[in-house]
Amino acid sequence: MRKPASVYLLKQPPPRTNQVSCANCALDHICLPRGLSQEEIDDISQVVKARKVLQRGEFLYHEGDDFRGILAIKSGSAKLVASDQHGNEHIVNILLPGELLGFDGLPEEKHHCAAIALETTSFCLLPADNMEELFHNVPSLTRELFKHTGEMMNQDRTQLILGKRPAEERMAYFLMSLSERLKRRGFSASEFKLSLTRQEIGNHLGLALETVSRLLKKFQDEDLIVVQNRFITIKNLAALKSMLDAPE
Amino acid sequence: MRKPASVYLLKQPPPRTNQVSCANCALDHICLPRGLSQEEIDDISQVVKARKVLQRGEFLYHEGDDFRGILAIKSGSAKLVASDQHGNEHIVNILLPGELLGFDGLPEEKHHCAAIALETTSFCLLPADNMEELFHNVPSLTRELFKHTGEMMNQDRTQLILGKRPAEERMAYFLMSLSERLKRRGFSASEFKLSLTRQEIGNHLGLALETVSRLLKKFQDEDLIVVQNRFITIKNLAALKSMLDAPE
DNA sequence: CGTATTATTGACTCCATTCAAAGATAGTGG
DNA sequence: CCACTATCTTTGAATGGAGTCAATAATACG
Numbered sequence: 110m111r112k113p114a115s116v117y118l119l120k121q122p123p124p125r126t127n128q129v130s131c132a133n134c135a136l137d138h139i140c141l142p143r144g145l146s147q148e149e150i151d152d153i154s155q156v157v158k159a160r161k162v163l164q165r166g167e168f169l170y171h172e173g174d175d176f177r178g179i180l181a182i183k184s185g186s187a188k189l190v191a192s193d194q195h196g197n198e199h200i201v202n203i204l205l206p207g208e209l210l211g212f213d214g215l216p217e218e219k220h221h222c223a224a225i226a227l228e229t230t231s232f233c234l235l236p237a238d239n240m241e242e243l244f245h246n247v248p249s250l251t252r253e254l255f256k257h258t259g260e261m262m263n264q265d266r267t268q269l270i271l272g273k274r275p276a277e278e279r280m281a282y283f284l285m286s287l288s289e290r291l292k293r294r295g296f297s298a299s300e301f302k303l304s305l306t307r308q309e310i311g312n313h314l315g316l317a318l319e320t321v322s323r324l325l326k327k328f329q330d331e332d333l334i335v336v337q338n339r340f341i342t343i344k345n346l347a348a349l350k351s352m353l354d355a356p357e
Numbered sequence: 358m359r360k361p362a363s364v365y366l367l368k369q370p371p372p373r374t375n376q377v378s379c380a381n382c383a384l385d386h387i388c389l390p391r392g393l394s395q396e397e398i399d400d401i402s403q404v405v406k407a408r409k410v411l412q413r414g415e416f417l418y419h420e421g422d423d424f425r426g427i428l429a430i431k432s433g434s435a436k437l438v439a440s441d442q443h444g445n446e447h448i449v450n451i452l453l454p455g456e457l458l459g460f461d462g463l464p465e466e467k468h469h470c471a472a473i474a475l476e477t478t479s480f481c482l483l484p485a486d487n488m489e490e491l492f493h494n495v496p497s498l499t500r501e502l503f504k505h506t507g508e509m510m511n512q513d514r515t516q517l518i519l520g521k522r523p524a525e526e527r528m529a530y531f532l533m534s535l536s537e538r539l540k541r542r543g544f545s546a547s548e549f550k551l552s553l554t555r556q557e558i559g560n561h562l563g564l565a566l567e568t569v570s571r572l573l574k575k576f577q578d579e580d581l582i583v584v585q586n587r588f589i590t591i592k593n594l595a596a597l598k599s600m601l602d603a604p605e
Numbered sequence: 606c607g608t609a610t611t612a613t614t615g616a617c618t619c620c621a622t623t624c625a626a627a628g629a630t631a632g633t634g635g
Numbered sequence: 636c637c638a639c640t641a642t643c644t645t646t647g648a649a650t651g652g653a654g655t656c657a658a659t660a661a662t663a664c665g
Binding site: 213215257270 | 439441442443447449460461462463464469470488489492493496497499500502503504505506507508509510511513514516517518520521522563601602603
């Protein structure tokens with residue numbers, strides 16, 4: 110019979126500094142603990158560390174940094190930025206509370222992207238030096254980690270497909286998907302502040318910043334949203350959604 | 358001390374039908390066995406099954422199929438096809454020998470994409486019902502699987518970034534990357550047959566098939582390649598590469 | 606050999622970009 | 636608190652890259 114994982118994990122008393130408990134975290138249905146038993150959550154809580162709070166523009170990690178583990182956004186938000194051979198930067202993903210990041214560091218033990226806070230943001234760390242032990246001792250965590258990576262791959266592919274669609278559709282998808290993701294995390298689905306500039310939204314969607322501005326105006330004129338600088342109010346989510354599955 | 362993994366894995370004598378040996382496979386430096394010890398390779402060989410050979414157009418799996426494990430291309434090639442809400446299909450990836458696929462089925466236990474043979478193709482299967490045991494018994498396989506998924510995510514992101522670049526650059530990248538991937542697998546880097554139609558290349562790169570045709574012509578006129586229907590000869594790989602990091 | 610599929614090539618069109626200039630917002634220090 | 640500055644946003648006009656439409660040519664296949 111398997112002993113409690115904590116017996117394997119804890120060769121010494123757990124450090125109390127930076128300690129967080131996944132068990133008490135409000136994001137337990139989204140983040141790492143998702144799908145784990147109470148006992149397993151207690152096990153991973155022993156190794157998960159909380160890190161200090163960052164301000165907008167500060168890095169969670171830089172491109173080229175040594176991979177130190179999987180991170181989870183605790184509050185705030187971050188952008189994942191990859192740079193190409195031309196020296197341009199591309200926002201490949203936006204991370205919200207409860208979402209995991211850092212997988213880009215797995216293949217080469219060095220991070221392939223940079224992760225940058227979009228606002229005041231805190232995050233947790235599942236350290237890489239404990240991960241092989243965790244694979245062995247908490248196989249259900251391994252399964253969940255694979256599920257998370259599978260989800261992110263599917264997200265990236267949605268983004269890839271979206272890139273072939275017209276500008277209006279990309280914008281509609283961006284607003285709709287942000288609304289739904291925020292809702293899932295207990296925020297308002299209909300009113301939120303964009304933590305991105307027009308420039309950043311454009312970068313993420315592959316559009317010029319002027320196009321972003323024009324489309325937001327257009328959606329407002331069509332009574333789908335209200336735009337007040339970076340504050341968005343969704344007035345007609347159904348109409349936004351219907352843009353995405355219109356029959357060509 | 359850990360017992361040999363085979364003791365855990367084999368509750369009954371290994372079935373001899375469909376048996377393959379990863380140890381003797383020429384793709385061991387690319388595929389699942391990559392980074393594993395001889396003993397570990399023997400362990401996974403016990404559970405990996407070979408499947409029957411498929412002809413062009415046949416499915417490795419359909420969208421919506423139950424997830425049954427991670428597949429590996431043994432010979433030939435395949436396309437990964439996702440369909441959007443408009444009913445259009447998108448070729449999100451091309452798989453060459455030694456490459457793993459099926460991760461799109463992890464999050465929901467159902468496949469999110471379809472995988473279709475592009476030519477006569479054979480593949481192996483690491484069955485999902487053995488995977489949790491493998492996580493526990495062969496943690497290094499788990500580590501390697503995560504590395505593979507990380508690689509695929511980074512590939513998808515390269516594709517995502519490429520989608521914002523002009524048509525010429527996408528085409529150059531496609532040819533260059535295909536050449537390098539084939540070389541790594543022991544095929545000629547300078548002469549190969551595209552197993553995709555112009556339509557399919559266009560779909561994959563987000564271009565009209567006419568644009569693909571025009572660009573291949575253009576590259577030929579510039580003495581970078583020779584095109585004979587689906588046979589490509591690369592004459593100037595360096596020039597193709599230089600398109601990708603030109604200073605805007 | 607004949608038919609279906611795939612590929613080439615040209616002309617025209619349009620969506621989104623680029624360029625340009627003015628306007629709004631937020632943050633800073635006097 | 637207000638002025639000042641840097642950054643961000645809006646809006647207009649012109650341009651261009653790639654798509655669409657259309658017709659012909661080549662290739663593969665039964």
